[in-house]
Amino acid sequence: MEFVIVTGMSGAGKTLALRSFEDLGYFCIDNLPPALIPKFADLCAQSEGNITKVAIVVDIRGGQFFKDLNFILQNNSFQFKILFLEAKDDVLIRRFKETRRTHPLALDDRIVDGIAKEREMLEGLRDKANIVIDTSDFTGHQLIAKIKELFKGADTKDLxxxxxxxxxxxxxxxxxxxxxxxxxxxxxxxxxxxxxxxxxxxxxxxxxxxxxxxxxxxxxxxxxxxxxxxxxxxxxxxxxxxxxxxxxxxxxxxxxxxxxxxxxxxxxxxxxxxxxxxxxxx
Known part of the structure; x- marks a missing residue:
């Protein structure tokens, strides 16, 4: 079973990435608490081959639960890949302003402060990632195409x-x-x-x-x-x-x-x- 954990900076494109995995036939879950990852992996393994490709998004929206991620990844019985998405600070700030969204770690602070906190929290996870993509210069369509290029298998259908x-x-x-x-x-x-x-x-x-x-x-x-x-x-x-x-x-x-x-x-x-x-x- 192919198991991909999608994580990274808020505003870097994780939602678009998950949409790409859906197009590739992956079973996708957004914002899954890390503690549930091993149980979910077991369920997939027991699906008798019905679920062979999985992509889940795990990020700092999980709050207190997100802190369990490193421990879960170090003590697991399944194979996985980590896809880490990031972007430059000025790009992330612009994206948050354009969408008028609040950064998850900057509810009462400036966006730039939330980005700084998040980078610090994700530093160790970024080092463990199998693939890191900087989406600063990507359009949405280009990111989708990049994900498909990296993860489509030989049996993946064409357009x-x-x-x-x-x-x-x-x-x-x-x-x-x-x-x-x-x-x-x-x-x-x-x-x-x-x-x-x-x-x-x-x-x-x-x-x-x-x-x-x-x-x-x-x-x-x-x-x-x-x-x-x-x-x-x-x-x-x-x-x-x-x-x-x-x-x-x-x-x-x-x-x-x-x-x-x-x-x-x-x-x-x-x-x-x-x-x-x-x-x-x-």
């Missing part, structure tokens, strides 16, 4: 691309990252021999793909997606949702979604389709 076919008459999918309109393509609905079939059927696909503009559109769409995917991944996205719409979501959008998925899978990308409206209007 998941979901291609949704839909009908504009039923509304655009709300979770779309990109939306494309294919109502300019020839419509099989007006062919009595095709209208009762769908874009999952070869006769409909052949009809739509026979139009020159279909292949040109698909080629340009594929080129654009190939260009964009690395930048989406760089921004820390774990899923990309591409919605392709026609009038009823039964023929043209389904065909294009299927063809796009085939191309992306052929290129080694993780892609799937969801035909939202294919059974509507029957």
């Amino acid at each position: 998941l691309i979901t291609i949704i076919s839909f009908g504009f008459k039923y509304g655009i999918p709300l979770d779309s990252d990109m939306v494309f309109d294919v109502r300019f393509l020839p419509n099989p609905f007006y062919d009595e021999n095709l209208k009762n079939y769908t874009g999952n059927d070869k006769n409909v696909q052949d009809y739509i793909m026979a139009a020159k503009q279909t292949s040109v559109f698909l080629r340009k769409l594929e080129d654009m997606i190939d260009f964009l995917i690395p930048y989406y991944k760089e921004e820390g996205k774990s899923q990309l949702i591409i919605s392709i719409g026609c009038t009823g979501g039964k023929h043209r959008s389904v065909t294009v979604a299927n063809k796009l998925k085939e191309k992306l899978q052929k290129d080694g990308k993780l892609a799937k389709t969801f035909h939202r409206d294919i059974d509507k209007g029957k």
Whole structure:
């Protein structure tokens, strides 16, 4: 079992880090009292393989309980890694001011005093850390990407691309990252021999793909997606949702979604389709 303890300075990005671990399939807990760590580790070990990756945040928000952490880590029966996040004082001060949050150790003092106290408390823990990341110059997206780079295993899935076919008459999918309109393509609905079939059927696909503009559109769409995917991944996205719409979501959008998925899978990308409206209007 991989067990990661995330700790470090308040304001250094532990919440974002935990979000990254969630995207990587880790079982995550925020602000777990150190005394509960061994019991929690035992529970995970007894899960019969259902929990194999764990990330927990332990920091000075635990107050009196946090003082137990060093003792717990020195007297444990499980393997763990410590990820320590820190940042420069001026950066931490700016982040607290921007979010209007109060530093946990500066309830009645200045933020700078709380930061100084926290650095002193964490000094020994920082020395024990397996990985230390200074987030002073990181954007949120860059930190997420860094965590994923450091901790994703060989079996971790790549960016998941979901291609949704839909009908504009039923509304655009709300979770779309990109939306494309294919109502300019020839419509099989007006062919009595095709209208009762769908874009999952070869006769409909052949009809739509026979139009020159279909292949040109698909080629340009594929080129654009190939260009964009690395930048989406760089921004820390774990899923990309591409919605392709026609009038009823039964023929043209389904065909294009299927063809796009085939191309992306052929290129080694993780892609799937969801035909939202294919059974509507029957």
